[in-house]
Amino acid sequence: MSVDKQIVAKIASLARIQMGDAELERMVPELNNILSWVEQLGEVDCSGVEPMTAVIPNTLRLREDAVNADPLTGGDRRDDILANAPAREHGFFGVPKVIE
Amino acid sequence: MSNYRIQGATGEWEVVIGLEVHAQVTSQSKLFSSASTEFGAEPNAQVSLVDAAMPGMLPVLNGECVRQAVRTGMAIEAQINKYSRFDRKNYFYADLPQGYQISQLYHPIVGEGQLLIAKDEKAGIPQDKVIGIERIHIEQDAGKLMHDQHPTMSYVDLNRCGVALMEIVSMPHMTSPAEAGAYVRKLRSILRYVGSCDGNMEEGSMRADVNVSVRKVGDPELGTRTETKNVNSVRFVMAVIEQEARRQVDLIEDGGSVVQETRLYDPDKNETRSMRSKEDAHDYRYFPDPDLLPLNLEDAFLEECRSSLPELPDAKRLRYTGELGMTDYNAAQLTAEVETFARFETLLAETARQAGKPEAEVATQVANWTLSVAPGVIKSLGADARLEHNTAAANAAILQMVSAGTVSGGQAKEIYEIVLKIGREPAEIAETEGLKQQSDTGAIEAEIDKVLAENPDKVEQYRSGKDKLFGFFVGQTMKAMQGKANPGVVNELLKAKLG
Incomplete structure (x- = not known):
């Protein structure tokens, strides 16, 4: 698997990363290097082996359905939430108008 | 098969419909955080x-x-x-701070199922039809944007962000607006029975993406479909299908072709229009969310889920028509909404208890009362109806007096009005307000004798074959009794006397 300049440009645009022509040129071999390095894993025959989802045996924990059970991960903290907002408008985030 | 057709210049077309319904899961806190889900904060x-x-x-x-x-x-x-997993669906939008929605693309929690829409000839559904459901998966809702509050800015409210949704994806099994409407109503009913979604379409708890394509009647190939997003009422779902099918037929017949795209419905103009999304907007680059392990469901958990399910609409309808001997119409009406059957079943139990009879014997009476008499009285009273007085015990007491013949249907309504307004005991109202009908055969007989004595000519005519005069005698007797005689008793006595 390898990428060309066009694919890199598309990935950059999907990720909303602005890149000039020179940057795109530089990224192509860099990314291809990474890809070929990772592709070495393809040499290992893992047919019949279950995909591993965690390095230690573990299962997904479920949470109790309780509001603001942990103050750090609950709501009711609008000032904190809006603290970094570039524009704070009547309790809303203000963003450049997005409408088609 | 529905017979919904679109008449085109080149012949008849049929429509194929699939629905993706987003239903907000009823929970106190969000899918992945403990912030509240309450509406309107x-x-x-x-x-x-x-x-x-x-x-x-x-x-x-x-x-x-x-x-x-x-x-x-x-x-x-x-x-x-028993094994499902969460994936990231990547896209950028101001209502999605993560830059991805956590969803389940590859391994959804629920696989194939089905739902029955009942025959409804008036609505254009000639027979019962099973609609396949492809999957249900769990995902996060996004925030809410407001565009009309500021000249250059959009406002973002993230309260809804992260609330749990079920996306319920149907198969493309529907072939008319009526079927799609019935599907949404039935799905809503099931969700509300189960208690997994409040089904409130006005507050956005349920909204549908409507997939529509058209093809010539008999064509085995499916046409190119469009997806109209976020349709928030049954009526609009049906309107979208009508408009979109018409538009696609006209487009194809004019030599164009349907573009697979996302559209929006404008209820004011009753038309759909393209959202003109950017080319690669649909490249979501899904991948398994590395923050979440796979979800494995234990047998005990599944057992608890199953045993906590209530009697569902189809089973209930069958029980009503079978065990309770109800008409199809009454059963369908009573089982459609959770509130209706809950009120009905409470009243049914109470009426059976007061009458000392099995439920099946009073079911029809209670059904008619619940579906037509009681709502009529409540509606006519408007704001005067104090619903805290509308107890099962009071309703049952009135029904009990009706079936015992103590009060007539009309008197029952009058008593019910007083109950709703003031909340007194039905039996006491009947007594003190003179709202009782006379079943005392002696008193009625005395009046009948008088009526017959006063009208010897009519008695003669009746006996020589003029049957229609029977109504006259009933009328006269009722008048003499000031309308308070039990009509059944009057009929019986008159028949015997006129012989």
Whole structure:
């Protein structure tokens, strides 16, 4: 698997990363290097082996359905939430108008 | 097969419909954070650091949302996947601070199921039809944007961000607006029975993406479909299908072709229009969410989900028509909404208890009262009806007096009005307000004798074959009794006397 300049440009645009022509040129071999390095894993025959989802045996924990059970991960903290907002408008985030 | 057709210049066309319904899961807190889900809070008051996607935050799955999705799956007889997993759907938008929605693309929690829409000839559904459901998966809702509050800015409220949704994806099995409407109503009914979604379409708890394509009648190939997003009422779902089918037929017949695209419905103009999304808007680059382990469901958990399911609409309808001997119409009306059957079943139990009879014997009387008499009286009273007086015990007492012949149907309504307005005992009202009918045969007989004595000519005519005069005698007797005689008793006595 390898990428060309066009694919890199598309990935950059999907990720909303602005890149000039020179940057795109530089990224192509860099990314291809990474890809070929990772592709070495393809040499290992893992047919019949279950995909591993965690390095230690573990299962997904479920949470109790309780509001603001942990103050750090609950709501009711609008000032904190809006603290970094570039524009704070009547309790809303203000963003450049997005409408088609 | 429905017979819904679109007449085109080149012949008849049929429409093929699939629906993706997003139903907000009933839970106290969000899917991956403990912020509240309550509707109508101050903007951004119910946002946690997780929902706002602050660096270093980790999602922790709400067990109740999993439980509700599984119960919903069981209610549509679907396969429940003991192994499921969460994926990231990547896109940028101002209402999605994470830059991705956590969803389940590859391994949804619920697999194939089905739902029955009942025959309704008036609505254009000639027979019962089973609609296949492809899957249900759990995902996060996005925030809300307001565009009309500021000249150059959009306002973002993240309260809804991270609330759990079930996306219920039907197969393309519907072939008319009526079927699609019936599907949404039935699905809503099941969700509300199960208690997994409040089904409130006005508040956006349920909204549908409507997939529509058209093809010539008999063509085995499916046409290119369009998807109209976020349609928030049954009426609009049906309107979208009509408009979109018409538009596609006209487009194809004019030599054009349908573009696979996302559209929006404008209820004011009753038309759909293209959202003109950017080319690669659909490149979501899904991948398994590395923050979340796979979800494995234990047998004990599944058992609890199953045993907590209530009697579902189809089973209830069958029991009403079977065991309770009700008409199809009454059964369908009573089982459609949770509130209706709950009120009916409470009253049925109370009436049977007061009458000392099995439920089946009083079911029809209670059904008619619940569906037509009681709502009529409540509606006519308007704001005067104090619903706290509308107890099962009072209703049952009135019904009991009707079936005992103590009060007539008309008197029952009058008593009910007083109950609703003031809340006195029905039996006491009947007594003190003179709202009782006379079943005392002696008194009625005396009046009948008088009527017959006063009208010897009519008695003669009746006896020589003029049957229609029977009504005259009933009328006269009732008049003499000031309308308070039990009509059944009057009929019986008159028949005997006129012989």
